[in-house]
Amino acid sequence: MSTDTTVGTAPGRLGDPSLTIGTDPRADPRMVAVFAALGIDGHADGAPLGPDAPREQLLGFVEAVEVGFEGLFAALAQDAPPVDGVSEELVTITGDGGHEIRLHVHRPDGVDGPVPCIYQVHGGGMVMLAAEGPLYTHWRRRLAAAGNVVVGVEYRNGGGVLGAHPFPSGLDDCVAGLRWVHAHLAELGGSHVVVTGDSGGANLSLALALRAKRDGWADEIAGVYAQSPYILGSWAEVPAELASLRENDRYWLNVSLFPVLGAVYDPDGAHAADPTCWPYAAGVADVEGLPPHVIAVNELDPLRDEGLAYHRLLLRAGVSSVGRTNAGLCHVGEILFPTALPDVYAAAVRDVAGFARSLS
Template sequence: MTDIQLHRPGKLGNPDLVIRDDPRADRRLVAALDTMQMAGDPPVYINASTPLEGIRQYLKAAEEGSVEFFESSVAGMPPVKGVTTTVEKIVGVDGNEITLFIHHPTGVDGPVPGVLHLHGGGMCILDAEGPLYTRWRNDLAAKKMVVIGVEFRNATGRLGVHPFPAGLNDVSSALRWVSKHKARLGISKLVISGDSGGANLGLAATLKAKRDDRLHEVDGVYALCPYISNSYVNKRPELQSLYENDGLYTPLAVVAATAIAYDPDGENATNPLAWPYHASEADLEGLPPHAISVNELDPFRDEGLAYYRKLQAAGVPSRARMVIGTCHAAEINFMKAIPDVYHATLSDIAVFAYSL
């Protein structure tokens, strides 16, 4: 039998590959990355060996440096019509104040689905108030849904140093408040949704709701590019994308350091409430419907797909989609470069929410 040379994608076939030269990459995305000098090897200034204070300082600086990027991501886009926004302040289980940004569609009769939105940033940085996620929530609300953005505590950065489980506690507090006020908010069914670290918190909050006998508060979960395995130093061989896509926009050395900022003592390395990938079948049984969306060129791709398969094995109604040709969270971060992908993702979340 003739030997067959199988193609090995990404860095499995070429360890020196950069996203600019990856034939799988959406060329529009590559062009956008090139204009920002982000299409080559990403710089790596921290790793799992960096002292904790150094990690925190770097992440805070990265957060400050992201302001211009996120402003440019939405600059020049027309305003979203048919949406009004209010702000609510609530008190969380830890006694801290939590800000909720509530986006209502106008001209809607009767209750509509609600989305409890959790921003990305690896549970460590970024915020709900910035222009990128404000735009995202407005566009979701324009799909005739009530969208609530949660300003949860991060593990480091501008909002202070609040490692696990602070952010999760805030999300759970917001979930409880929204669930209690669904009638006033005009919400029928409630979906938790977030990207990256926000997806982690959404999945974890659902697991926590089950443990706390509050699962009735969650009608569905839509997780985008979930960051959930904590396998970024000792990579799990079953998660091929950790090898295949490391450094294609997202360097795992930096990710591993970010995970340390979230759980500095490493006491929760396999705790499903910190890293939902480690949930058992018993943890997952009885959960509400889930949708998992992953990016083809994302190191986290396969942990998202693995979680989907675990949900299936546990009998949870679930579906998955892969956004071809894109790096981590590209459908949000590069909405102007790939607008069709951006709007397809918004529509998919709305279809999921209205199906419940």
């Protein structure tokens, strides 16, 4: 076994700063082909402003970024195969502030008896994107076709079209939707509720469990499946354990984007120490007694190591947690490529659905 510890043996940009997601030998070549066709296989652009910029400028930046991401996600979902055997309904409930919260409900056709209910929280750094986007709609349909009732929550974002509503507005909406779902499980045809989300949605999924424990209703959540969680909250001094923020910087996502999104969600970092805002701040006492978790991360994601750190925290606290690392994939790559990486996508569906069934 080699004992060479020179910089050149380090992975990704730690060993070779010139590497891109398109040239890193670890990258799935099918993913690279998609990125190359879209012209985004090079280094991701940095944010043109910092987190200390005036709030109007920050919100304007998020609006522009949202347009780009929605366009990309629509393109990735464009050729996804249709999903048959799923019926859909839009339910509108009222949030604590009197505003509307839309819940996208998907049910498998011809399935008798209660089935797991998957409560899905979309990504977007808690500040952009929407549950009704084509990529997230397809993801929920596939989960429903696997034999689950699936409910996607349209919460108030910190910015973008559905903003500007900083923390805790979005989390409050997710709480309201989840508690409505649990109270109406019988009419929805559900047996128990499993929460899942990706990126910013994974932040909110983890935060829902923390909030539920804090407020005394954790028994309403049977489990949490978090994909590529965005949970750090402060980037002034990046902890040494989060090497992926350096190793995979500019691989589809530029790390300079994270503190900007964070400033929109949590202005002035006022809640940096609150685990329900930034779950990375949680300690053992915060997570003890939580329901089972799965923390899924991706090899080429800048956020990889914060997800792994949270998984290890859960284990230290005696919480059942399974950690999964998907080789060769970018941030949330398991749900981005339903056509180009159908086997990877199908495996992600099976894993989330299987986790939900295991908790019945």
